[in-house]
Amino acid sequence: MQTNWRIGSLFGIPLFIDPSWFVILGLATLNFAVAYQKLGTIAAWSAGAVMALLLFASVVLHELGHSLVARSQGIKVNSITLFLFGGIAAIEEESKTPAKALQVAIAGPTVSIGLFFLLALIAKILPNTNPLHFMVGDLARINLVLALFNLIPGLPLDGGQVLKAAIWQITGDRFQAVHLAAKAGQILGYAAIVSGLAVDYLTGELVTSLWIALLGWFGVRNAISYERVTTLQQTLLKLKAKEVMTRNFRIVDANQTLRSFADLYLRDCTPLQVYFAESDGRYRGMVVIEDLCLVERSEWETKTVESIVRPLTEIPTVTESANLAEVINKLEDERLPYITVVSPAGAVAGVIDRGDIVQAVAQTLGLRMTDADIKRIKQQGSYPPGLQLQVIAKSTQN
Numbered sequence: 066m067q068t069n070w071r072i073g074s075l076f077g078i079p080l081f082i083d084p085s086w087f088v089i090l091g092l093a094t095l096n097f098a099v100a101y102q103k104l105g106t107i108a109a110w111s112a113g114a115v116m117a118l119l120l121f122a123s124v125v126l127h128e129l130g131h132s133l134v135a136r137s138q139g140i141k142v143n144s145i146t147l148f149l150f151g152g153i154a155a156i157e158e159e160s161k162t163p164a165k166a167l168q169v170a171i172a173g174p175t176v177s178i179g180l181f182f183l184l185a186l187i188a189k190i191l192p193n194t195n196p197l198h199f200m201v202g203d204l205a206r207i208n209l210v211l212a213l214f215n216l217i218p219g220l221p222l223d224g225g226q227v228l229k230a231a232i233w234q235i236t237g238d239r240f241q242a243v244h245l246a247a248k249a250g251q252i253l254g255y256a257a258i259v260s261g262l263a264v265d266y267l268t269g270e271l272v273t274s275l276w277i278a279l280l281g282w283f284g285v286r287n288a289i290s291y292e293r294v295t296t297l298q299q300t301l302l303k304l305k306a307k308e309v310m311t312r313n314f315r316i317v318d319a320n321q322t323l324r325s326f327a328d329l330y331l332r333d334c335t336p337l338q339v340y341f342a343e344s345d346g347r348y349r350g351m352v353v354i355e356d357l358c359l360v361e362r363s364e365w366e367t368k369t370v371e372s373i374v375r376p377l378t379e380i381p382t383v384t385e386s387a388n389l390a391e392v393i394n395k396l397e398d399e400r401l402p403y404i405t406v407v408s409p410a411g412a413v414a415g416v417i418d419r420g421d422i423v424q425a426v427a428q429t430l431g432l433r434m435t436d437a438d439i440k441r442i443k444q445q446g447s448y449p450p451g452l453q454l455q456v457i458a459k460s461t462q463n
């Protein structure tokens with residue numbers, strides 16, 4: 066679903082541009098070109114275009130601030146993307162402590178404030194007969210607005226991240242902190258939509274009011290998505306392997322020959338069937354059909370199932386008390402279709418595949434999921450597009 070253009074990378078972080086960013090670039094060029102008309106038409110438009118590019122650079126530097134601080138905490142930054150409402154740094158996981166989360170949150174505004182002071186100083190030094198005096202001054206103001214706007218205290222804005230870190234510090238509960246900061250974001254977003262409409266009613270400035278309302282709508286949507294992700298993270302930590310696993314596996318006799326195993330079980334070719342071999346009341350290990358295929362057919366009459374099993378100590382397993390985030394991460398890291406759950410006694414307690422996981426999450430959160438949906442997920446071995454649990458699980462590990 067990547068519709069963004071990659072235009073390069075900074076410090077190893079890929080930089081993307083969403084097509085909607087060009088709306089901003091166009092508006093900025095137009096705005097500055099009009100403001101600089103006294104320079105003459107060509108010079109004004111050139112200066113406008115330069116200012117639009119410097120606006121672009123300002124936003125990138127702001128996001129780079131967040132990104133580099135996150136990276137210094139050992140957190141991976143997947144990309145920086147510029148779009149209609151500014152920039153986003155795709156930071157893979159949460160900081161480990163509220164203080165570190167605060168550092169990431171304020172890093173962007175700190176860069177912008179720093180640029181404001183630097184540019185304001187340069188503008189002061191330049192004589193006001195020099196056109197650069199006004200351009201640098203405008204750029205300084207852009208950076209100030211960038212910092213102050215982002216410090217509005219509601220998610221998804223930086224101020225919301227600051228609020229989250231503060232509540233997290235006070236209550237010790239990160240999830241509650243995100244819920245509250247997201248609520249603040251929603252309230253502020255709705256307030257922006259209402260004031261956008263009020264501006265239109267009072268002043269008739271359609272473009273300004275539309276812009277404020279759009280920003281509000283964007284804020285509300287993102288605040289809701291923060292809440293949703295947090296609820297999912299909480300669910301993945303709450304659900305344990307024991308509650309999600311099924312007994313959808315077969316126990317076969319480890320002492321039988323491979324031929325007998327093939328005759329008994331491989332006729333009703335259910336591709337997703339999981340087999341464990343047992344003898345003398347003990348689990349000997351997992352039977353993997355590919356391993357069977359590696360044995361010469363002529364040896365199937367003499368070799369036993371036990372000779373090809375993978376012992377439980379050598380296959381990836383989780384305990385019954387493992388949380389679902391752990392289960393999902395292990396499935397992804399080892400690229401497994403399913404994982405074995407072992408009991409404290411070392412026996413096979415159950416198995417979990419992606420279908421079981423989605424079913425448990427959907428049940429817990431009251432999401433609609435039909436049997437056909439679950440069956441399809443089991444067969445395809447991947448999560449549905451609207452429920453990318455592998456991404457949520459990764460951001461949950463702490």
Ligand SMILES: [Zn+2]
Nearest residue numbers: 173174215223
């Ligand atoms: Zn920011």
